Amino acid sequence: MSIDSHSATPTPASPSGGRVSGNPRFYLTNEFGLICLIVVFGLIFALLAKNFFSPFNLFALGRVAAVNVMIGFAMMVVIVTGGLNLAVGAIGVCGAMFCGFLIQVLGLPWPLAILLGLALGAGLGFINGFAVVRSGLHSFIITLATMSIFFGAMVFLTRAESFRGLPPIFSAFGTARLFGFVSPLLIVAALVGVLLSIMYRYTVVGREMLAAGAKPEAAALSGVPVGRTIILCHMLSGSLAALTALLVMARNGAAIPSMAGQLGQDWLLPAFLGPVLGGTLLSGGRASPLGTFLGAILVTMLTNGLLLLRVGEFWVQACLGVLLLFAVLVDKARRSYLAHLKVA
Amino acid sequence: MAEVVFEARGVSKYFPGVKALENVSITLTKGSIHALLGENGAGKSTLIKIITGVYRPDGGELFLDGKNVRFSGARDAMGAGIGFVPQERNLIPRFSVGENIALEANSAHPLKRIDYATINAEARRWLKMLDLDIDPSTPVSQLSVAKMQLVEIAKALSQRSKVLLLDEPTASLSPHEADVLFGLLRRLRDDGASIIFVSHKLEEVVAICDTVTVLRDGNNACESRSMAGVGRQDLVRLMIGRSEQIPEWPERDSIGKPAVLELSGVSTAIGHRDVNLTVRDGEIVGLYGLVGAGRTELAKSIMGAFAITAGTMKLGGKPVRIASVSEAIHQHRLGYVSEDRKQEGLILMHSVLENAGIAVWRKLASRLGFLTDRTVRTKVLPFINKLEVKTPSLEQTVGNLSGGNQQKISVAKWLAAGTQLLIVDEPTVGIDIKSKAYLHQLLRDLSEAGTPILLITSDMPEMITLADRIVVMNDYRISGEITNTRDYGAMSEGIMQLIHADAA
Secondary structure, eight states, X not given: OTTHHHHHTTOTTOOTTOOOSSSOOGGGSHHHHHXXXXXXXXXXXXXXXXXXXXXXXXXXXXHHHHHHHHHHHHHHHHHTTTOOOTTHHHHHHHHHHHHHHHHHTSOOOHHHHXXXXXXXXXXXXXXXXXXXXXXXXXXXXXXXXXXHHHHHHHHHHHTTOOBOOOOHHHHHHHHOOBTTTBOHHHHHHHHHHHHHHHHHHHBHHHHHHHHHHHOHHHHHTTTOOHHHHHHHHHHHHHHHHHHHHHHHHHHHTSBOTTTTOGGGGGGHHHHXXXXXXXXXXXXXXXXXXXXXXXXHHHHHHHHHHHHHTTOOHHHHHHHHHHHHHHHHHHHHHHHHHHHHTTOO | OOOEEEEEEEEEEEETTEEEEEEEEEEEETTEEEEEEEOTTSSHHHHHHHHTTSSOOSEEEEEETTEEXXXXXXXXXXXXXXXXXXXXXXXXXXXXXXXXXXXXTOOXXXXXXXXXXXXXHHHHHHHHHTTOOOOXXXXXXXXXXXXXXXXXXXXXXXXXXXXXXXXXXXXXXXXXXXXXXXXXXXXXXXXXXXXXXXXXXXXXXXXXXXXXXXXXXXXXXXXXXXXXXXXXXXHHHHHHSSOOOOOOOOOOXXXXXXXXXXXXEEEETTSOOSEEEEEETTOEEEEEOOTTSSHHHHHHHHTTXXXXXXXXXXXXXXXXXXXXXXXXXXXXXXXXXOSOIIIIIOOTXXXXXXXXXXXXXXXXXXXXXXXXXXXXXXXXXXXXXXXXXXXXXXXXXXXGSOHHHHHHHHHHHHHHHTOSEEEEESTTTTOOHHHHHHHHHHHHHHHHTTOOEEEEOSXXXXXXXXXXXXXXXXXXXXXXXXXXXXXXXXXXXXXXXXXXXXXX
């Protein structure tokens, strides 16, 4: 788990002012709980499946984990506002397909195509955010609708055909191995996590996102432009989704319309698993990039380990579902505990 | 000696790192109204939660009708005969009045049809007892806050409670409504009920209570003593351990000073018409009116939350158009301390540092929008210290602090932001005497130091203590203005005349 140390640096549990009584001590946090679970399951799988810690398995695991982490981030940045973004998968696929189209059909250089792909993600996120803020409807309804709209438009425009003519750098990036077992995809995910941590802790925008999510009325009367901030969260979510799909594209070596399943729905479970396991409050106002990172790692590890143990594919799905349910229940218990302390 | 209905004997309760109650006792007798007093943080709410079964005491015993009882939860206590009317409304808005009253009672059979005729008839009986003319089939959401309060009492009564606990029942009632409530409480007492009355308004306590228990720092400052011969000042001394000091401030004349805020002929999108209002440098202008007169709404319009549709608003002599609250705060340096601290004033789940710093983040940030806790801390700490906010650390969650300290933080936020005008809306609701006096002094000092204040309060003594001029608002219009002479009788009469001049 050399990667953990990357994202462990900006953990919010270590403010410069020394130990304080207001924050829970680190060993009481979700993040610590997740690290324990990762270690415990790591040991169990290492004992039961001898190839679990083989360099190749670690590489494969990291590559899948990176995508799950990124999907989690894309959802987390909207959960922070107390909303959600069901269209993460659809937006992601749109971004990647657009990037593939720009390279293969228009012949644009790949760095520019990547930027434009991310920009499309942000643009689609803007549509979500704008609709949510202007209509006052819950983001659930808006993004449920835009999920179909975006995905449908993408299928119509691309005639559901893949773009396979990508420059070799994509698949080289997708298959590269650092130190024999670390995927660069995982490095990207960790880097994004660090940047998000910095954003929430050290920038006005990030702080305003948390404030607007925690209590929009109070934030507005304290000078936070709440509507604009929520739109910004959705734009960030869109571009993170697009970045995620670009990573998947690198892994697959092609931009495929079905890379996130029908309507991008394959992403929904990991999108919620990471943040919720990681301790991001579903009601908004608190985010933990480190937790989301660890949560996604844990989920991927469980899937991978169960598969190595030859537990059937369907049982893996069932196990993951149980895990999400469990995580949500724990989240609820935690919130009522916070409410009990007159916090929430 | 009258029959003892309920007794808590030597009750203690500890939270991690805090002793909330230590060896506290209270004895309720049949047919009496018992005041439970104490400043915020004295342990009042902890004791209430123990009596109503929410908390289990760590030490001591509870007796109901002489029998030792242990409540396993709030429902258990309710079933045993402890009726509770909480400070926060606890009704289901979309249910009818009748359904709400019958809510706890109608668990006869899960599949049995609900007999609305009986429910409504039963509800009507209790409502009648309260002199309430409400149709039991009205949804609660259509009632005024005061009526909801009374329905809540009807609900507690309908459970035939042996002990009725009322937490700040008059906080949202008009004086007249409060009088009706007091009449009812006296009648209930005469019928043999045992009532615990929790209130910050000591005049009420002196008027209607028979016995009193005062808590201070988690201990009994006095236990179930008779109210005979006890006056307001005695209660204050018991609560804060010394007498109350009423400030003697000289009158100020700011007529010649430059106007900081000037509204002329202002109409707003939410219904204000032809509002003229001036706040000059160094003064506190009070805005008085009944609940619903449009004062908070005017404040929010000044802050840019609602559009000004006609007339002009000038800040420092220059006409301005403010499009958003963010613009009002960051560009025009206006500040607004909301009346609703928990919903609009503070972000309770965030830390002291974040709440106190939120309005200056933008100012402190580097050009790229980066800032560190240390920068914010340096800016905010002097004000936190100056206001003597009691908190273990700046990282403490604001929701964990007492109401007085929370209010100090919502003021500190604007001090740190350096506003040119501060609008303060009901600054001392639900705040104990010590903090209240402190906040009054603070607002006075602030205005002396050059930050004029527009003060909205429904607390007449507070208005007369603080304001230099009092502007009266009625039905979204200004109905007049008087200069405050600090003569309570004359001023309150003058204000009331202005309010009723319109109504007549």
